[in-house]
Amino acid sequence: MEQNKGMRQRVLKLAVPSIIENLLMSLVEYADTAMVGSLGPLATAAVAVNTPVTWLFNSTIMAISVGGTVAVAQSIGAGKNDRAKHLTDQAFMAVVAFSLVVTVGMMLLSGWVPIWMGAEEEIIATSIRYLRIVLVGIPFAFFTIVFNGILRGAGDTKTPMKLNMMTNVINVGGNFFLIFPARQVTIGGSVLHIWGAGWGVEGAAISTTFSRIVSGILILIIMMRQPVVRLTLGKILPDRELLGQIFRIGIPSALERLSISGGQILYFRVVSGLGTACLAAHQLANTAESLAYMPAFGFQIAATTMVGQYVGAGDYDGARHSGHTTFRLCLITTISFSLVMFFGAEQLIGLFTPSREVVLEGAAALRIMAVAEAFAAMASVYTGALRGAGDTKQPFFVCLVSMWGVRLPMSLIFVNVMHWGLPGAWLAMALDQILRGLLMLHRFRGKGWELRLRRYEFWES
8 A cells, every 4th residue: 555655656746747737838728729719710720730740740759759768767767877868968969960851851841731731722821931930940849859858757857847837938928929919908997008019820930939949948958957867968979779779769659659640631631621610620629628638648758757767677567557557647637627628618619719610619529529538548648658668669550550540531431421520520539549548558458568578688688
C-alpha cells in the first residue's frame, strides 16, 4: 500500500506540472481561436486549412524529441549522467540540421498547401500568408519541443511548464494587439484607447511566430545552465552510437506521428468537402476537445519518464506498475473533462463563434468524441509508457491500423455514403481512438516489450 502511494506521488509530481502546462496551452488556444473566430468563419477556415500540415511537419521532429527524451531517461535511470549530457549535445546538432530542411522545404511548398487541402478560393491567399509567417518560427519551435522533452526525461517537468506559460502569455498579448484594429473600450465610465495593428489572421501568425522565437532562445539559455543535461555548444561532433540510440528509438515515433498526420490530411479533405461552415466547426471542436486530451498528454509524459527510468535501472516490474498507475490517475481526470465536453458542448463551441450553424455542428461532433475520450487517454498514456520502454515500433503499427484501416475508410463511408456530415466524420475518429486505446493497452500488458529488452541486455553482456 505504501509502495503504491509512493508511486502515485511520483506520477503526480511529474504529471501535474505537465497537466497545468497543457491546460494553460488549451486556454491559450481557446483565446487564440476565439480571437480569430471573432473575425468570422472565413478567418477560422483559413487557419484551419493549415492545421493538418502544421501537425505534419511537427511530427517529423518526433524522431529527435522522443528519441532524446527516452535515451536521456534511460541513461539517468542507469546512473549514466555524463552520457545524458552527451545526448543533449547530439540532439542539438540534429535539431539544427533537421529544422532547416523542414523550414526550407515547406516554404517552397507553401503556395500549394491550401489548394492541396481543398480550400475554397476565397481563403487561399490568406492561408498562404499565414503559413509562410508561421514557418519562420519553426526552428525555434523545434528547439523548444526537443529540449523540453529532454528536461522531462531528466525528471524536470516544472521548467517546461514555466517556459510555456510565459510563451503563451506573449502569444495571447500579441494576438490582442496585432489581430484587431485600434479601438476604444469603456471601463467604469472612462474611455480607454487601445492601439491595434488590425492585421487579422496575419497578426495571429506573427504573434505565434514571435512567441516561438522567444521560447526557442530561452530554452537554449536554460539548457546551457542546466546541471544534469547541460548543453555545451562547444566542439560538437557527430557520435554515431549516441545518434543511433536517439534515432533508433525516435524514428518509429516520427513515423507514427507522420502516419497520423498524413491520415489527418486526407481526413481533413473529407471534412473540407462539407463546406466552410463545417470546416470552421471542425476546427473549433478540435480546440474545445483539447480540454480533455491535453491532461492526457501530461500523464503521457509522466509515463514515458517513469517507465524509461525504471527500464534504465533494469526494474521491469516497476516499469509496468508505473505505466498502469499513470493510466488509472489519468482516467479520473479524463472522465471529469469528458462530462464537461458532453453536457457543455454548445457553450464551449459558442465561446469561439457567434454563428449558430457552426455551434450546432461543432457541438454534435464534440459530444461524439466525449464518449470515446477515455480510450483516447488510454492510447496516449500507454503510447508514452511503451516509448519509455523503447518500444516505439508497436505504436507505429497500431496507428497504421487504426488511422488508415478505420478512421479514413469509415469517414468516407459515413460522410459520402451515409451522408451523416461532420458528426459522421467524428464518429469515424472516435472509432479510431477506441481501437487504438485497446491495442496499446494489450501491447503494454503483454511481455513483448520486456522480452525485447532482456534480449538486448543478453547481447550487450
